[in-house]
Amino acid sequence: MSSHLDVGAAYCRKRRRGGERVFKFRSFGENGCPVEFDGSFRDNVNALLEYGHLESNLCNGMLSWSFQLEVHRHPPLHTLLFVVEEPIEASISLYCKHCQYVGWGHHMICNKKYHFLLPSKDAVAACFSCGESNLDDPNPEKGKFNLVELQGHIMHGVFHSNGFGHLLCVNGVEMGSDLAGYQIMDFWDRLCTGLQARKVSLNDTSRKRGMELRLLHGVAYGEPWFGRWGYKFGRGCYGVNEPIYQKAIEAIQGMPLCLLNHHLSISYNDISVIFSRYQALADHSMVTLGDLFDFMLGLRSRLPKENSIDSCNPAILVETSCRWSHKRVEAATRVIVEALKRAEFRWVSRQEVRDAARAYIGDTGLLDFVLKSLGNHIVGNYLVRRCLNPVTKVLEYCLEDISTVFPNPETLLLNNSKVKPRCKITKAQLMKDISFLFKHILKEQKPTLSTGIFPSIPMAARIILDTKFLAKEYSEELSMKVKSSLNGKFKLFCTVILRNDEEIDEGLKKPMLPCECVTLQETATINDLKLEVEKNFRQVYWRLRSFVVETVVNLNAKGSDLVLGSVEMGQTIVVVGSNDDQTGMIMNEVMMCEWGLNSRIVECPCGAREDDGERLISCDICEVWQHTRCVRIPNNEEIPHVFLCKQCEEKIMFLPSLP
Numbered sequence: 001m002s003s004h005l006d007v008g009a010a011y012c013r014k015r016r017r018g019g020e021r022v023f024k025f026r027s028f029g030e031n032g033c034p035v036e037f038d039g040s041f042r043d044n045v046n047a048l049l050e051y052g053h054l055e056s057n058l059c060n061g062m063l064s065w066s067f068q069l070e071v072h073r074h075p076p077l078h079t080l081l082f083v084v085e086e087p088i089e090a091s092i093s094l095y096c097k098h099c100q101y102v103g104w105g106h107h108m109i110c111n112k113k114y115h116f117l118l119p120s121k122d123a124v125a126a127c128f129s130c131g132e133s134n135l136d137d138p139n140p141e142k143g144k145f146n147l148v149e150l151q152g153h154i155m156h157g158v159f160h161s162n163g164f165g166h167l168l169c170v171n172g173v174e175m176g177s178d179l180a181g182y183q184i185m186d187f188w189d190r191l192c193t194g195l196q197a198r199k200v201s202l203n204d205t206s207r208k209r210g211m212e213l214r215l216l217h218g219v220a221y222g223e224p225w226f227g228r229w230g231y232k233f234g235r236g237c238y239g240v241n242e243p244i245y246q247k248a249i250e251a252i253q254g255m256p257l258c259l260l261n262h263h264l265s266i267s268y269n270d271i272s273v274i275f276s277r278y279q280a281l282a283d284h285s286m287v288t289l290g291d292l293f294d295f296m297l298g299l300r301s302r303l304p305k306e307n308s309i310d311s312c313n314p315a316i317l318v319e320t321s322c323r324w325s326h327k328r329v330e331a332a333t334r335v336i337v338e339a340l341k342r343a344e345f346r347w348v349s350r351q352e353v354r355d356a357a358r359a360y361i362g363d364t365g366l367l368d369f370v371l372k373s374l375g376n377h378i379v380g381n382y383l384v385r386r387c388l389n390p391v392t393k394v395l396e397y398c399l400e401d402i403s404t405v406f407p408n409p410e411t412l413l414l415n416n417s418k419v420k421p422r423c424k425i426t427k428a429q430l431m432k433d434i435s436f437l438f439k440h441i442l443k444e445q446k447p448t449l450s451t452g453i454f455p456s457i458p459m460a461a462r463i464i465l466d467t468k469f470l471a472k473e474y475s476e477e478l479s480m481k482v483k484s485s486l487n488g489k490f491k492l493f494c495t496v497i498l499r500n501d502e503e504i505d506e507g508l509k510k511p512m513l514p515c516e517c518v519t520l521q522e523t524a525t526i527n528d529l530k531l532e533v534e535k536n537f538r539q540v541y542w543r544l545r546s547f548v549v550e551t552v553v554n555l556n557a558k559g560s561d562l563v564l565g566s567v568e569m570g571q572t573i574v575v576v577g578s579n580d581d582q583t584g585m586i587m588n589e590v591m592m593c594e595w596g597l598n599s600r601i602v603e604c605p606c607g608a609r610e611d612d613g614e615r616l617i618s619c620d621i622c623e624v625w626q627h628t629r630c631v632r633i634p635n636n637e638e639i640p641h642v643f644l645c646k647q648c649e650e651k652i653m654f655l656p657s658l659p
Contacts, residue, residue, distance in 0.1 A: 114159045123153060162514065211434075281295075
C-alpha cells in the first residue's frame, strides 16, 4: 500500500545520500539521539542540525536540513523531518500572531524562527519533484518552492530563537497519515524536551468523527486530549479565564445521569437503552455524566479491533516479522488450547501450559511466541485468559467458555473484563453511542433540558469550546535561581532594561521579558557576565543586535569580582544597557512594526481586552474592536460595511436633532 512514508523513502533513495544516517523515529529527540542535549535551546538546535542533511532550494533560499527517520523496519517505512531556519529578514511579517493569541505579545521580536516539519504526502512528492529538477539545473531559480508555506503537513511546529514555540498542526490517521496522532505528539514532545524548549502553545481544534476532542475529553477526563502530554489552559477566547474554564468542566462532569435519563428519555427512547447498556458493562456505579463518558472512552481503548475475532484466527498472532508460518502458529495455538481444556477451566501457570504443549510441539521458541500473543483472545468457543498472579507473581492462563454468551461471531469481546450475558458491544456500536450522546446532550439540546440545572450544559460546553489555546512549560526557568551544573559551569537567568535618552527610573519598572539563560564558568567575573549577557541578547532579539551592557541593577561589585560570590541564590539578574546611536535611530520604525497590531483597542462585552484570534469588527466612530459573535453577527455572514457599537449608537440617539 502506498503512503507518504513510502514516498519519503523513495525520495531518500533518489537523492543517493550514501552514508547519511537513518534515525529511529521512536527515539529521535531523546538525549543521545542524535546528540547530548546539554546546552541552551539555541545550542541544542545547532548541535542537532549538525547531523542533518543540508537541503537546497526548498524554502525560498532559507537554510533547511532533513533527517531520515525509520518508523518501522518490517515492513520498511520511513519518513522525513525537515528543519527550516527562517531569519527575520525572510519573514513575511515581523509580528507573530500566535504569540499574541496565547498572551506572549509582550515578547520582543526574535532574530530567527525554526520550523520543524513532518511533511504530508503531497509535500514529500513536491520535494521529490523539486529535487529532480534541481539535479539538471546548475542555477535553480530561487523562490519557486517553499516547504513551510504548504498546508496539510503531518506535523508543523515552530520555535522562536528564545525557546518559545507553537505547535501549528497535527494530522493523524483520519487525515491520511500513516502515523497516529499520539505517535506524532510523542515525537513532538521528545523534540521539545530534548531541545530544552521553554514554553510551547497550540490551538486545539482536534476532532474525532466530527466531535471536538477538547469537549469530549474535557467531560470524560477533566482535561483536553493534549493534556496527556502536559498541555494545560493557556488562554481562553471571548473573555474565558482559567477559573471559569475549571468551573465549566466541573459543572458538566457533575450532571446527574438519573436526571438526564428522566428528561431526555421523553425525546429520545435510545437514551435509557444506552445508559443501561454501559451501566451493565461497568463493574461500578456510574452517577454523573463524567462517569459515563470516562467509562465509554476507556472501554473504547480496551476493545479489540473489529477484525480480530474469528473461530480461530491466527492473524491475530502472526506479525509481519513472524518467522513461523500461519499453519504452524495455528497448530501451536490449538495444542495450547487443548492443554488448557485438560486443566478443566482452572488457572494454571505459564510453565505448566508450556510443558504440556511441548509433548506435541518441539519448537520452544514457537510456543513462547504463541503464549505471549495468545492472552485475552478468542479461539473457537473459548476465551484464553491471561493474568499475573498477585501472590506468586507468575503468569497464569485459563479458558472460559463463551459459546452461550457470544453466539454471533461478529460480536466483539471486552478485553480484561468479566463476561456477562447482555454485555455484548462492538467498537462501531460504542462509537455510535458516544456520538449520539455527544450530539444530543452536549451540542444539540431539546427544550426538555431548558429548565432547572440543564441550561448550564450548553453554557459550560461553549466555555470549554472557547478554550482552544493550550500551553506547556517545558523549562520552568529553574525558578529564576542560579543553578550549578557539571563541568565547572553554572547557569543563571537575566533580563534587561533598555536605556533611552530619558530617565531610566520609569523603565526599571518594566524589564523586558522573558528572561534569558546564560552559562558561565565558575571562575567568571562580573565583566564576563556582562559580555555573556550582551552576546546572548544580541543573538536572540532583533532589537538588541547592538546591545551593550552598562550596569547590573542592585549589584554592588567590581568588574573583577566573581559572579558566584556576588549573586545570591534565587536572585534574578537585571542589567541596564543601550543600543548604539545608529540602532537607536531606527528604533521607532522597529517598534511600529513590532507592536503595530497591538495598538488597536479591544473592548468587547464578553470581557476580552486583547485580540484572541476570533473574528473582530471595529466601530466606525470610536474604532474600538469587538467580537462579531458578541454583537450578534453570525460567522456565516459577512462583516457589514458600516458598524456602530452600542455605546456610540446610544450617544447618537441622544444628540439634538438638526433644525
